[in-house]
Amino acid sequence: MEGQHSYRIKELNIESFPKGQISEAWLHIINNGIGEPVRIPIIIAKGKEDGPVLGLNAALHGNELNGIPVIQKLINDLNLDELRGTIVGVLVANVPGLLLEQRAFNDGVDLNRISPGKRDGTQSELYVYRLFERIVKKFDYLIDLHTASFGRVNTYYIRADMSDKMSSRMARLQNPEIILNHTPIGITLRGRAAIHGIKTITIELRDPHLFQRDVINDSLTGVRNILYDLKMLPGEILCPADDITLCESSYWLYTDEGGILNVFPQLGQQLKKGDKIAAVKTIFGKTVKEYFCPEDGVVIGKSVNPINQSGSRILHLGINTKKIPCITAQELDHQ
Template sequence: MTNSDHHWFGCDIAPGQSANTEFEVTESYSSRSVVIPIQIRRGLSPGPTVFVTAALHGDELNGTGAIRALLADRSWVLQSGTLLLIPVLNVLGFERHSRYLPDRRDLNRCFPGTRGGSMASRLAKVIFDSLITKCDYGIDLHTAAVRRTNFPNVRADLSNPDCVRLAEAFGAGIILHGKGPKGSLRREATKAGCPTIIIEGGEVWKVESSVADCMTRGIFNCLKELDMMPGKPDIPDTQAIIRETRWLRAERGGFMSMHVAPGDTVVKGQAIATNSNLLAEDQNRLEAPFSGVVIGMTTLPAVQPGEPVVHIGRLANPKSARRHEKQIAGDDVQRTAHEHLATNIQVTEASESPIDES
């Protein structure tokens, strides 16, 4: 499917041209229009229509920074197709520095939406009908939730060949399989015939340059893969496909000493974090349940029993972990992200003294 329509949100855009515009999605409490800013670029030749969105959760700004970098960069040209760049999708949450909408709902659980439902459902309906259904592919940029961080990774429904194509072309180095939660943009867009991937990276409320660089490179890679830009995608030689993940959770309350950072590889039985009271007594330790890669982790070291500490994706074996570690080291973009994200976590050596591992 190729969308050749040149009329977008009140603008007629000729081949080779771009336009900044906006589309109305709802009304505020003061009855003023709430609009989403968008830039539309058209290549000289026909091709696919692709959307790139950020801040679907209003506090997740790494993607916003990545899209703004693309908007400010005059050095690249779209040779074919149509590209829709939306730096902030959830403007109501963005203006409140909040993940959620004013009605306390998660917009990313409300797609495709309904015309007569809640405010969130109506907003999702307008976005879905006005934007998503007019596109052939989608890239949705995210970060970890509040008080967590993620090493940049792609998430996609790997049972869909077009999603596989986008996910591999993006070149994040880590690909997690999954359709996404019910009502999420990527799940419902893919179901509606617009294969969509998401990228998770970094923390809320900030733009981290190394994460934004991963995102911009990945967007360019996907556009090259779809022949919308000249050149070949710049992707790692190998990428880890993750089909199983597990959150390691605190067994006791206290203060966590972390022994790993985002993007680290681990082997089964390796010490991940050590928990103790505020006087560094009564320690217990969390260990890796399998060989894998650290996808994400808490940035808040104070925990209660049951709280998530480290998110690990399973790799086949220790040999796979070493191979993935070598792959990160050989890719400048991933290596820089690994180094930068590690500075946000105090990583210490695990003690060799006896520890309660319950």
């Protein structure tokens, strides 16, 4: 990385970082139980010209790792002389969770379900409050990088409010397999960002606890497309996908019998009403329940954990689907 400098900070003040340089920052967000600082690693690439601030946020769930190398490679490959504006990469949003190799914060709470947090709240509420106020609030655009949770796998898909013109465009520029039209709710980081006027999407980068090079590279193509579209970098927008499956809504299907679970459909598979999707067996191998698709849809994600207590997830079904193009040449001509 050219022009690299290191800082220790308590708040992200983008104006304070030098133009034409890449800076590493450790942002002191809380203290741990013996009074030592817990710091969030942030990388700031600032162009020589003023422009938008694009934030990328990884590992808000501590076991969702694919977003980390997306940020690293994006910054490593930058030509700072060409960058207009600022790219901010939050490499690990949930530091305690990552160190414990778990999804939740170290008090057991899901950080993506308690925004905006509280200035005088619990451990996790205070952490989320400061994460948003000290970092995320400074962005014009946000890409929130996630994966499936433990025991589940995902397609490469996007959550975006497709009624918002810019969020819709950001989603389609990613060339994903699936876009889920999902109005963000305020308890999520994406939802809180949207309330503050930050244009935002969530990218689901397949599976937890791993670095998966194929989806990392696919996502990098999409993130660069957004940078080109925002005129933050010069470059040609690539749209390798023939089309994208847009789901107007989705829901999870659950078991009502415990036992050994086998989920049959593949990720991204189109299902018809009545298709057999899963079976539960006793520990002795006897089938006790079969499950069938309640309506036409597409498999967004599914369970791969065979140990299934009653009420466990089967698969994430996207419904009311249609095919849409990524970004057409005509749209690019009129950007």
